[in-house]
Amino acid sequence: MAPRKLAAGNWKMNGNLAALAEIDVLVAAYPAPGCEILICPPALLIHPAKARADDVIAIGGQDCHDQASGAHTGDIAAAQLRDAGATYVILGHSERRAGHGETDATVAAKATAAHAAGLVAIICLGETEAQRDAGETLDVIAAQLHGSIPAGATAANTVIAYEPVWAIGTGRTPTTDQIAEVHALMRDRLEGKVADAAEVRLLYGGSVKPGNASEIFAIPHVDGALVGGASLKAADFEPIIAALARS
Numbered sequence: 001m002a003p004r005k006l007a008a009g010n011w012k013m014n015g016n017l018a019a020l021a022e023i024d025v026l027v028a029a030y031p032a033p034g035c036e037i038l039i040c041p042p043a044l045l046i047h048p049a050k051a052r053a054d055d056v057i058a059i060g061g062q063d064c065h066d067q068a069s070g071a072h073t074g075d076i077a078a079a080q081l082r083d084a085g086a087t088y089v090i091l092g093h094s095e096r097r098a099g100h101g102e103t104d105a106t107v108a109a110k111a112t113a114a115h116a117a118g119l120v121a122i123i124c125l126g127e128t129e130a131q132r133d134a135g136e137t138l139d140v141i142a143a144q145l146h147g148s149i150p151a152g153a154t155a156a157n158t159v160i161a162y163e164p165v166w167a168i169g170t171g172r173t174p175t176t177d178q179i180a181e182v183h184a185l186m187r188d189r190l191e192g193k194v195a196d197a198a199e200v201r202l203l204y205g206g207s208v209k210p211g212n213a214s215e216i217f218a219i220p221h222v223d224g225a226l227v228g229g230a231s232l233k234a235a236d237f238e239p240i241i242a243a244l245a246r247s
């Protein structure tokens, strides 16, 4: 059985073939017995990344189309990600919701396609700073969760990532109480939506660094992290992975 805790790195639109040497470093160090490690590089790097990951690090995509194939120039089908060696795909990241107009319905349709292709969907939710300031955070997260998780979601094929938009790439993070409040809400709202709700892995993402990882991983219902900037260098990601494995 795969480890429950998940340390996921989202390289976003960063990296090249030379950057795959960072995966070699992680494989050699292998800092995480009892903790699953995932790297989601740009799509062009999935296949060579898989070859370097040596079956100790999972590889994922950052998006997929909701259709299985066809006339969709520039898009990537879930089955193509799977064929290239991916086992996960990030969906509904706030950068795609904002930059590509993705709605909760779009995300749910993509997650259904990912599940059909045998991929685990990491579905991202998160409030903007204006929404937090207006006291709307819990309502926003509840609505996104309800709308973005498709029928057929299970703990085996779905991971939820809470990523406050204002914490991404800013060096700012919510308080531990604020993260705990949202993660408890997500766990609660998964009941009735997913059969094995208690087993669904809930990640926190947004300015996770080596210096704050242990504190974040001690929060109830935080089962791992979705890490952006600090996943690009093995020297930064390895202590985060190690902190999760210890938690």
Ligand SMILES: O=C[C@H](O)COP(=O)(O)O
Binding pocket: 010, 093, 163, 167, 168, 169, 170, 171, 205, 206, 207, 208, 226, 227, 228, 229, 230
């Ligand atoms: O998917 C990752 C998140 O957007 C977090 O990015 P960050 O760790 O650079 O803040």
